[in-house]
Each structure stands twice: as C-alpha cells, then as structure tokens.
Amino acid sequence: MMKKVMPLLFTFILLFSTFISGTVSIYAAESGLNTGDANDVEMLQQPLDDIDPLIENAISEQVMPGAVVLIVRDEQIVKHEAYGYAARYTDNNFTEMENPVEMQEDTIFDMASISKLFTAVAVMTLWDEGMFDLDDPVALYIPEFASNGKEDVTIKQLLTHTSGFRASTTVPVHEIEGDREDRLDFVLNETLEVPPGTRYLYSDVDFITLGVLIERLSGQRQDEYVAANITEPLQMNDTMYSPEASLKERIAATEYQSNVNRGLVWGSVHDEKAWALDGVAGHAGVFSSAEDLAVFGQMMLNEGSYQDEQILSEEAIELITTNWNGAFPGQDQGLGWELNQNWYMDDLAEQNTIGHTGYTGTSIVVSPNNKSITILLTNRVHPTRNTVSTNPTRRMVSEKTASAIDAWSAESMMSLVDRLVDREEITDVSAARSLNNHLTAIDHFESRSNSSKVIKHLEGFSPLIEFYYDNNSLSENAYETLLSDTEYLMGKWQ
Template identity: 30%
Template sequence: MGNGQPVNSPRPASPTKPTPPVRTTAALPTFLRADARASRWADSIMARMPLDEQIAQLIMVAGYSNRTTGYEDSLTTLVRTYKLGGVVFFQGGPVRQAKLTNRLQSASAVPLLVAMDAEWGIAMRLDSTVRFPYQMTLGGMPQASEKLIYDMGADVARQFRRLGMHVNFAPDADVNNNANNPVINFRSFGEDKYAVARKALAYMRGMQDNRLLTSLKHFPGHGDTGTDSHFDLPLINKSRAQLDSLELYPFRELIKAGAAGVMIAHLNIPALDTTRNRPSTLSPNIVTGLLKNELGFGGLVFSDAMNMKGLTKYFPSGLADRRGLEAGMDVLEFTENIPRAVAEICKAADERTLSTQEIKDRCRKMLLAKYWVGLNNYKPVVLDNLVANLNRPESEVINRRLTEASLTVLTNANNRLPLQRLDTLRIASVSVEATAPTLFQNRLADYTSVKSFLLSSKSSDAEIKAVLDSLGQFNTVLVGVHLNNIRPAKYGVQTRTAELVQKLVGTGKAVITVFGNPYVLDKLPDLEGATALVMPYQLTNFTEDLSAQLIFGAIGASGRLPVTVNQRFRVGDGMTIQPIGRLKYTIPEEVGISSAYLAQQVDSVVNLGLNAKAYPGCVVQLAKDGKVIFRKAYGKHTYDTSLGGKAEPTQLDDLYDFASVTKISTSTPALMRLVDAGKFNIDGTMGEYLPGYKKSNKDTIRWRDVLTHQAKLKAWIPFWQATKNPDGTFKKKTFVAERSNRYPIEVTDSLFLFKKYPKTIFELIKDSPLNAKKEYVYSDLSFYLYPQIVQRLTGRDFEGYLKDSLYAPIGATTLTYNPRRFYPLSRIVPTEYDSLFRKTLIWGRVHDEGAAMLGGLSGHAGLFGTANDLMKLTQLYLQHGTYGDRQLIKPETITEFTRYQFPELGNRRGLGFEKAAYKYNGNAPRLASPSSYGHSGYTGTFTWIDPAVGLNYVFLCNRVYPTRNNNKVSELGIRTGVADAFYKAIRRGI
C-alpha cells in the first residue's frame, strides 16, 4: 500500500488543500533567461521528439565507473534504447568515468546531462580526485572568510566540466538542528540558518558563475530528523510556522538569488501534506504549491534518488516516478526501473493526470539547461592529463585556506596557544587511535623537539601506563584524537578511547586536538579541563598539518562552532588566535609561484650537480614571506661504502656540517646580541676585548674592519701542519692514539690532542703577521676568537650561550656542535675522507682541521644541523630579529650587520655576512637584490636571505665527499643556480 490507495491506482489521492500561495520574488535561473539561440536549439530538438522521448529526457539513470564491461554494455543499451536525458555518476575513478561518459554520449541522440552528488567535491564519489572539506567543517569558518567557499565552488565547477559533468547536487541547504541526524549531520553547514544560507549561497554562486548547474537540497529541509531516508521515511513533525522560520529560510534566500535547481527530499511532513505516508517528493502541495508557487522557483526540480527506501517503502518504482512528475518534479534521479517508469508516465498522460504540455514544458526546460552548459556543442572528454588537470595545486591552496579558516579553538586556558617560550617547554605528542606516527606529529616536530607516543583503544593497560608514566618528564602534552568515523552514534569513539583522552586531560598539561565530528565533543568527558582544545572538524592531511601549525603559531585561528554540542560547547563558541611569526609550511601556489615550474627549475640545477658527481646528495629548502614552499632531499649520503659511511638516501632531517655558514649561525648572531646588550662595540678594537692582544700588531684593529675582512688578517693558518715532523709523525705534545687526561681532545676515534695545544693555536693567531695592504681578504682567523669574547662578556660557554639564548627559543634544536653526542650516525652526513691529517672518513665530526683541534667547537666552523633549523635562524634575520613573537635581536642591529659597510672601497661585505657584489663575482645569486645577504660553506653549504622579495634559501650538501679536490659545486654554480631558479620562479609567478 502507498498513500492509502492501491498501488496500481490510476490517480493520486486528492492533495491536502494548499495554503493560498504567497509568491516570493525569485531571480530567474541564468539558464532560463531569454536567449533566442537557446530557444531555437531546444525547439529544434523537441520538434523531432515523440512524447515517450520527451519523458525520457526527464530521467537520469545511475552510472558507475567501477563495474564490469557487461554492466557498461547494458547501461549503454539502456541509454540508447530509451533516449534518456542524463546520467548520475556514483563510485569509480576519473579516467574510467570519462571513458564511460564518452561512450554513453556517443550512444545518445541528444547529449546527456551528466550529474554527480559531490557536496565536498568529486572525491565524494571518485578516487584520485580532490576532496574539499565537509560542509560542517566549512560551517566553522567566520563570515569574513566565506569568499573562500565561492572559490571552492568555482574550482568544483572547473573539475566537473573537465570531467564532462554539468550538474552538482549541492550545496546542502539543510539546517542541522538535530545532533542525532543520521543522514545530514556533517553534510550541513550547521544549525544557524543565517550562516547556512550565506555559506550555501557562496558555494552555489561559485559553481553557477562558472557554468555548473546546482541543486539545493534537501527541500523543504532534512536537518531535524533521526531517520535516514535511505532506509525509511522520516517524519518531520513541525508546524508550518516552525518550518517557515527555520528549515525553509536558506532555500528561500537561495531561490531569491537565482538557484538553478532544487532537490526534493523523501520526507513525511504533516504540516505541509496530511496524506498518510506520502513523501514530499510526491506531494503536489510541497513541490508545486510550496516550492513553485509560494517560493517562486522556476528552475529544475530534481528528485532525490528514486531508489531510496523513504520513497519505495510505500511507492514502488514506476509508480513513484509517475507520482513525482504529477506532483511537479522536473527530473527523476536514479530511477530503478526505467521501462516501467516511462510506461507509467505515458499512462499518466493518457489518463490526463499529467498533461502533455507539462511534459513538453519540463522537457524544454531540460534542453535549455543542456544548452547553457554547452551541450549544443558537445565535445568528448579529453583523456590526456585528466588526473593532473583534476588535481591542480590551486585546488590544494583552496583546500588549505578553507581548512585554516575553519580551525576552531574552544578553550585556551592562560592563553596556552600558540605555544610560546619554546626554551621552557618539554613537549610530548600523543596520537590516540593511530597505528603509526601521524602527519600531525611529524609537523609538530618541525617546530621543535617533540617526543612522540601512540595509544589506541587496543593498547594494553601496561602500554597505557608506560606512556602515562613517561609523560611525567614533560610539561606540555599535545594530544591528537584521530577519529576516522565521522558519522553519528559513537563517532568513532570507543569506551576505551574516551577513557584514554580523559586520562590525558587529567595530566593537567594536555592540549587536545579532536580530529572528528564536532558532536563527538559530547562523547569525550572532561574536555573542558584541557589546557587548550582545538576542533578541526574532521581527519584529513590538511587538518592534521594545519592544526599543528596553529598550535605553534605559524597560523592563527578564527573559527566558530557551527552547532551546539552541549551546554559547554555551543554554536558560535570559539576564540581568535593570532599567529606569532613562525615558519608556515605550505605549497608554492600560496605565495603566487608555480610549483611545477619551481620544481622543474630547482631539479634541473640540482640534478646537474648530482649527475656530475659534484656531491652525493643534498637538501634544498626554500621559503617566501615566511612560508616554506619547497623542501626536498636528493641523492644519498655517499656514493658507495668503500670509504666508510653508508649510501643511505638523503632525508630532510639529516644533519650536515655547516662549515663557514657557522660564521653567520654562531659568531655573528652572538655578536649582534652582545651589541644589543651594550657589551660589544663593533667600532671598538681587538685589544679592548682581547686583553692578550694589547700591544700586539692587532691591538688597534677595529672590529668593523675585522668583520668585513679588510683588517689585514691572514686568510688562514694550517694549524695541523705545525703538529707534523718532516717524516710525517706527530710532534711531541700534539697527538696520541689514545685518550687520557693529558690528551682529552678527541679529533678521531684514534687521534687525541694535547690538552694545552689550543693555546698554541690562539698564540699563532695573535702573533700572525698582517698583510701589507688594507684591502678585502677573506679571513677565518677572527672567528676563532669570538667564543672567547662571548665567554668573557657573558660568563657563559659559547655553545651553551647560543643554545639557551638563540636556538632553543626558536626551536632550532638540532643546531649543535659535535652532533655525535646527540644523534645516531645514520642521521649525520659524512664529509671528506681525510688522507693527509686524520687518515679516516670525517663523519659526525667537524671537517675543518682547525675547529677539530679545538674540540670541534669554533666560531668559524663546526656547527651542524638540519636545513629546517638553519632556516628558522635565517628567518629570524629576515623578520628583523623576531621569531615566535620574541625579539631576540633588535631590528636596527640586523639592519646594521646586513648592510654594505664600505661600498666606497668596493668591499661587498656586511658585518659577518656575504652580500651581492656590485659586479657579479659568483659568490651570490645573479638575481640577488642589494639588500640580500648570506654565506657559503666549504663543505658545500649555502644560505641566502633577500628582504626585497621575502626570500629565504638553504642548501646543504657534502661536496667534499670523498675529497675536497672536487669543487664542481662551485664550478657549475649549483648553489647560486638554485637561488636564481627561485628568483625566476618568483618573477614568473603562477
């Protein structure tokens, strides 16, 4: 039985007397606006169509591109035989769907209207495509960011059209005011009708402005039901006044704005139609009386899928299709039994329950829609580059911006977020319900040292206790709750999951990030006790990545909760968090650069070096305007294992010997801080800061001249050679093969230096003769001395001073001397096989001989670290001495040290920094601006900073492996070439 009459009854039950229509002023959909050419085309098609073909134009069959050839054959036969109007695609892949689309279109006399139900993009149905955020996630966005939803709609339209599709059954305009709604829920923009209307309108306009037909759904509102219409007929037991004030509001607003289509839901709504068990899809009162007459909608009225139990439970296929058109629908989606549907609709025409003129009018409307989307000039889908075209980087930028704008901070005790004073934090991260280290944890570790743990509902009591015990040594615990199930009921939360989160909150130091449906907040007890609570709304690569960046202040947060969860977490809740100037990790398109072009340019330069064996491997990291947009590891640690070391693939987190980049990573910033503190004067003399230099030939030399390499100092002194006898043996009180109290300075595993020999090195520097002429001569010698000056002026050892006052505050925790103390050799890249002095592979120890004889620590060489941590320091320079909202060096000091000091003398140097020469000399990128600066290192390292374009560049390689005699990295211009490739990409743009 259906609506109270036998299912084979030839006429529908008499409709409930409708409320007198009050027509809303609605904008005519664009596809229906007067166009003589469109009318002529539609009329010419209809002139040769019999009634059954006109009816068939109103039917869209379901299509799948992941099924057998036999299925595709039968689908093609169905389209050809019945001359159907369209196809609605579901599961599959883009290339297979494109091929099937081309086949179906070739079988159709009139081009098919191709549709998809793709609320969050094509990935809702197809693999290998772009997945945009759920509408509930977008509901968290503030009103000021809603232009991004328009951009998403425009990109969805582009992807649809590239795949030969013309209709998106979106946006969802339902107001989700029922937390237990099993079918809408996260598909809605939220419970605020005004926000739902605004956001749905932005999405609709983005699509329609780019020639994609849309269909608002699920009219007249599916947000307040506890029943899934896929499986039963939901009852909406609300008054007409309630419906008018809430459910109908977004539909009314979007129809006024010119919606192209509206999808009717399978709902039983007594306030609108009292006929028992009649779905709204089949209700004349709702489809014609309310939608068309009262709201003035003149676009395409689509049914929801005609196979859903909310419809077929009472009306079998065929009869339901007939009743739908009788009620006023234009297009039947997912008709299960097409022969029976066509027969029943023809029967309705014969019996005059549906006039032939109504059929003609609806068919003509369908044809006008086809003309508007370009089917009057149909072309097959081009298969070449299809997947690449559907997955453009620009789509990722939109995805990132949407996700970033939606991030919502719900609690933030004592302004815990963003994390500040990294030097005071001991941080652990715990990913709950993850089986492997998560992207969230990996991104957290880009900002500072973070110890990671994994727990799940399957973890044993012993495992849980061990982790909780370990957390005792940390004062900050960053918890990610990774919930794959976003659907109602438990939302992926097991009882044990809730217990785990509760215990972590109970530590009193947990920042909780819940990657799941916002309603899950009611399933996790005591969340208000977290020091901070972040809601990203779903679990994706983007939410994991950007939530971590939010926690460390690379980005801010302005999201607001789109629904009420409980009394504690209500619609509109959320806190505004401002970014604090740490590196952001993103893709080139976010800063207006083509990722394909940049990668091609950088790869070509780097691979030139690799192929020429200029180095075994390298790491390149590029940032613009504080955004890291390129990070890539190339090659291997070594060419082979014959000289020691391992030919392991290079990794982004490998530590390299910085060589002379040490100068601007240790000595120079230390001096800048001392200048800020009033403890060092760059116009003071060497004798003032080195008492032993009084009355020496260096007593009155100014530090400004020293730091610009025009103080007449010798370029270098080969200190190790003075330890050798003519026969090649070591002199007395120099080196021995075993460590002892008298020989504690470890140079290699079997070479230890006499404890007082460093004094000899410093005496040799002090007593070294000066050059005859005051001119530019690059010299290492003064940089040996800065650790002594720092210790004398601060009372701190040089490394401890740097780590405590500079590296730890910016999270550059890998920057260190003698990295063997802290890191396995597998993470440290070897340098040279020293066949003259140390007779071994230099691996995890400083390459420079002089620094090695000082225990691996000097102001001119010896610092190791990763590209990422070096970039934090260079970004500090680029940001005028500020990083992470801390002013570590004064802006005026940065300006002074990085400017040309003696341009009138033709000296290109800043104070400690290399700068571009007035006439290109190969030490700087050709395209560098006069404001740029940086430094190179003997082992093959390089960094360059250019405030004029916001450029920050780090290049690390071990060009001295296996021998320093290989200088191809400079001969080929690799390091500066990569920088110039970056400049070109900036100039070229997208």
C-alpha cells in the same frame, strides 16, 4: 555485517586523519614555517620544479652525493626536497657503502663557514647588551691579542674581514701541541698579513678570534652561549656544535681525511681547525638542518624577532645588513653576513640581499625585497674535497628561485627589468623603457585575464629581447634571464 564495518572504518579514518592534520598544524604553528603552495605567495611552480633535474644531474656528475633544497617565501615553505645520499662512500676512492644512507629532508649538515653567521649574531646580541662598541680595539677585551702589532684591530674589522689577517693560520692549528686553550692562544698571537683596514681578506682567524670574544664577554663557551641565546629560543632543535653520537645516521657524511688519520668524517666537524678546537670555534663547527636554517633566516627577515622571541634589536639588524666595505668594490660585506654576491645569489643578488656559503657545500640566501630564503645544503666534500665546484649549482638554485618570483606576472618582470638596469646589465635607457612598455601592455591584459592577448604579446616580447641583445643593450645574463622568464610566464597562460 560488511555494511556496518564500512561506516566504522570510514569514521576511524576520518578521526585518524583529523588527528594527523592536527598534529601537523600544531607543529607548523610552533615552527612558524608552514608548507604552502607556490601560487599562494605569487610564485610560479615550474621554475621550482626545474630545480629537481638540475640537482639530479649534478649528483650524476659527482658534484655532490646528495642535497637538500628548501625555499621559503612569506614564511611559507614552497619547496623542500631531498636528493641522493647523505652517506655513500667508505673512502676517498669512492668505494660504495654496503648500505648507503639516503638523504632526507631533515638531514643534518656540517654548515662549515655558515657557522660564521651564528658567531656574528651572537656577537651582536652582546652588542645589544652594551658590552662593547664596534670600533673598540679587540685588545680591550682580549689583552693578549695586542701582540705582534694588532693593538689597533677593531671588532668591526674582524666582522668585515678587513682586519688584515690571512685566510688561515701560519701553522695548522691541529699541529699545535696542547689543549683547546693552548691552540686558541696560538691563534690570538698570529701576525697580520697587511695593515688593518687596508684590504678585504676573508679569514677564518677573524672569526676564531670573535669566538674568543664571545667567551670572554659572556663567560660561557661559544656553543653554550649560542644555544642559550639563539638556537634554544628559536626552537632550532637540530642545530648544535659537536652532535651526539646517536645522531650520526641523521648527519651527512663529509670527507675521508687520511692526512690527519681521521678516516671518514661523519658526525663530527669537517674543518680541521674547528676539530682541533674541540668542535667549537667561531669560524666553523655548527651543524643544522635546512628547516632550522630557514628559521634562522626568517629571524633575520623579521628584523631580529621570530615567534615572539627577540634575538636581535632592529638597530643590530641594520648594522649587520649595512655594507661596510664600500672601499673594496665587489666585496660587499655586512657584519658577518655577505651582501649582494652574484656568484651564488645570482638574480636574487641586491644591495640588501644577505647570505653566506660553507666549504662543505652549503649556502643560504636571504632576500628582504622578495621576503624569501633560499637554502642549498650538500655534502660535496664526501668523500673528498677534490671535486668540481658547487657554485654553478648554488647559482642555479638561486636563479630558479628568482624566476619563480619574477616570472609570476608582467608586473614582477618590470621589477626585474629595473633591477637589471640598477646592476648595469641593461645599459641602454631606451631599451629598458621599451621593454617595460611592452610589459605594461601585457600587464593590462593579465588584469583582464585575457590569455590570448597575453600570449600574443609575450610572443612579441621575445624578439624584442633578441633585438636589444644583438644591439649590445643587454648583458648575456640579462638576455638569458629575460628570455627564460618570458617562457615561464608564457607557460602560466598557455
């Protein structure tokens, strides 16, 4: 009897496995982002693995209670990991929950200022429809905006944070009496800090105003417009404003806000201004998961299209990714999207690398040159915003992503050397030439799979890096990056 049962059992397992794998492949085909092996997209696995202990260490030091990391290259998810807790504390004294909620790969996060990217894309879908020109005065479409000397502020200046508005409003929005419309009227009547176009000032007011522009031009509230024109076409089902109460257990908790008597903010927007605007605003309010955000990033990499859905024209993408802030060095800014920001993009930072961060502890880095998307989502304001900066963790995740790409081969390391020259982190032309000559020799032996020769030349490469660093030809970052990537490449061949 047992001999007959075993084949039947085997057949059942085989059929069940086929069904499961078929279900997974169908889902992957719909999402377009398949889970793949790092080697298949010419990335080293070791730097990606090294992210894990670094995140876990940050959690142990209470930088954040939890995190999700997602890394994509060539539309392949090469890393997707959850760490720590989505909800852990009941108050700002770090009182532990009786049943803390573990972080999951599909946990939904309050995106905070990453919401500005959805606003910018929504604005540019309206530009694609010919609804306005970027240099049009905002007051042409929102007449009351012209008050207090703002008649010359342009739509482009709002998108590039050069309008002249201060970072926030003169009076907290939640202290303004009335409903959402009353509070938006207050924002539209704000005064400028400096004349338009004279300084870069990162401002929530810019994007609250852009949210109003979307509503005036489209006739829809911003959340409805974003859903109809971005998230629904892209099947971003975990992306929304004002999540339903039923989703609470899937959402990462944020801050315990005793100052506004909200208690533990969990499932509603953290930002007080967006909260006062019914959770729907141009500067904050979007909730999303790592994989949904990766789809959004992939649409940008694909020059506005994804899975046969054209969200933006190629012309709109070109405008979004152009640096309009050449007059303000270090503040490279496209339309909504930031450009070339080393402080969180690290070695992924290039002139065409786009991204943004969010106050709640979120960040996205989209690198066209590497065809990569690097996402770090944390709930670092849980249970209080008075924690240490998340920026070192953001940089670390970007750094390890870059290492996984750059340390793949001697040839990719030559590209790294060239980028370091462009960033003036290798200041001696002869040093760059010498480093690349040595890497050319290693590349020769790699092409012949001669591991002993590759290892021998890599062993000689590290002293060369040391020599040029001692002679002030390399920045400290270039020195550390080259040494680290040499070690990673050595590990590949050992």
